[in-house]
Amino acid sequence: MNYLDHAATTPIHPEVQKAIFEAMNHFGNPSSLYKIGRLEKKVLADCKQVIKDELHAENSDSIIFTASGSEANNLAIKSIIAEFFEEKGHLITSNIEHPSVRKVFEWAETQGFDVTYLPVNEEGLLSADEVAAALRPDTRLVSIMTVNNEVGSMQPIKEVGEVLVKHTARFHTDAVQAFGQEALDVSELQVDYLSASGHKINAPKGIGFLYKKSSAPLLPLIAGGGQEEGLRAGTENMPYIVGLTEAIKQMAARRPEQTTLNKELLAYLQEQLTANGISFEMNGYSESNSSHVCNLWLKGLKASQLIILSDLKDVMISAGSACSAGSLKPSPVLTALFGEESERLQESVRISFGLGSKREDIDEFIAIVKNLAKRQK
Ligand SMILES: Cc1ncc(COP(=O)(O)O)c(C=O)c1O
The missing domain is CATH 3.40.640.10 (Type I PLP-dependent aspartate aminotransferase-like (Major domain))
Structure with a gap:
């Protein structure tokens, strides 16, 4: 998993x-x-x-x-x-x-x-x-x-x-x-x-x-x-x-190392997307962001398909918050940031890190993204 x-x-x-x-x-x-x-x-x-x-x-x-x-x-x-x-x-x-x-x-x-x-x-x-x-x-x-x-x-x-x-x-x-x-x-x-x-x-x-x-x-x-x-x-x-x-x-004791790990994982995720020719942007991102949550606009890839493919491979990610993800309605947060017409609403997923997160989790996710991108072509 x-x-x-x-x-x-x-x-x-x-x-x-x-x-x-x-x-x-x-x-x-x-x-x-x-x-x-x-x-x-x-x-x-x-x-x-x-x-x-x-x-x-x-x-x-x-x-x-x-x-x-x-x-x-x-x-x-x-x-x-x-x-x-x-x-x-x-x-x-x-x-x-x-x-x-x-x-x-x-x-x-x-x-x-x-x-x-x-x-x-x-x-x-x-x-x-x-x-x-x-x-x-x-x-x-x-x-x-x-x-x-x-x-x-x-x-x-x-x-x-x-x-x-x-x-x-x-x-x-x-x-x-x-x-x-x-x-x-x-x-x-x-x-x-x-x-x-x-x-x-x-x-x-x-x-x-x-x-x-x-x-x-x-x-x-x-x-x-x-x-x-x-x-x-x-x-x-x-x-x-x-x-x-x-x-x-426990959280306070490992906060510095978890923050460093979160940042490394995010950098690795971005590197891997770029290396595999996946066009993406970060939604709602600035240097001051908390290190454990990131939201990715994967251009041209439907989040709903990505969620289903990920689920089949036991990779757990989210489109919008967990509360609204059940219905897969457009995220109110992304709507507030980019407007109702933005294609980002249908093409964005949230990835978030924590205890036990590792590079292999990202490798599995990247494999799914690559697979979907290939099918779209
Ligand atoms: C920012 C924020 N506030 C409040 C809540 C609600 O917390 P709880 O699930 O403990 O009710 C959540 C949970 O997703 C959250 O992310």
């Missing part, structure tokens, strides 16, 4: 699996007052500390565990919408956000909020000046993703954070594709909220978290027993919280 779709999801790291199995031996409820409960409460606090350290967060800031990155995004954005539900106001986001952000903003519009969807350029980037120009006195929230899931463009979050320092608007970033891959420092980025997800960093599906700065408001989506500082009720999923924490440690 040649897995080249780490932006969709990732294999579980063996050390993460081990940590989860071990954690399953401890069944105490962190809210219980007797010893096995108190022990779990300590484990929970230690896990949060690891995440705070990774993000350079203050001790007074919060880490709220969620069941997914989507839930973390919903929690932050809906919370601000709820806070200003009577007054309404203005919200800013980009036009290439993940559906778990975009759809919440679309819903906010139906509830009477004004939303500005900032466009990105062909490199998949917006600028802090554009955010500054869009701000209004009644802007309540700015939500800009850190790294795009389809093209890998990395937004100037730090610069946007600087713009927002003097404004009352809160700042959220969907860092699901960035957390773990990139070294992130929330005090430098000056974000109020940051979302992340376990299954993108070699932990299981079903666990994520929202970082919240201590001064930022948050209203729970799930009311109940007061867990997670009263911000997300429900008895904590301790084995997955432990697994996520182990995945973060």
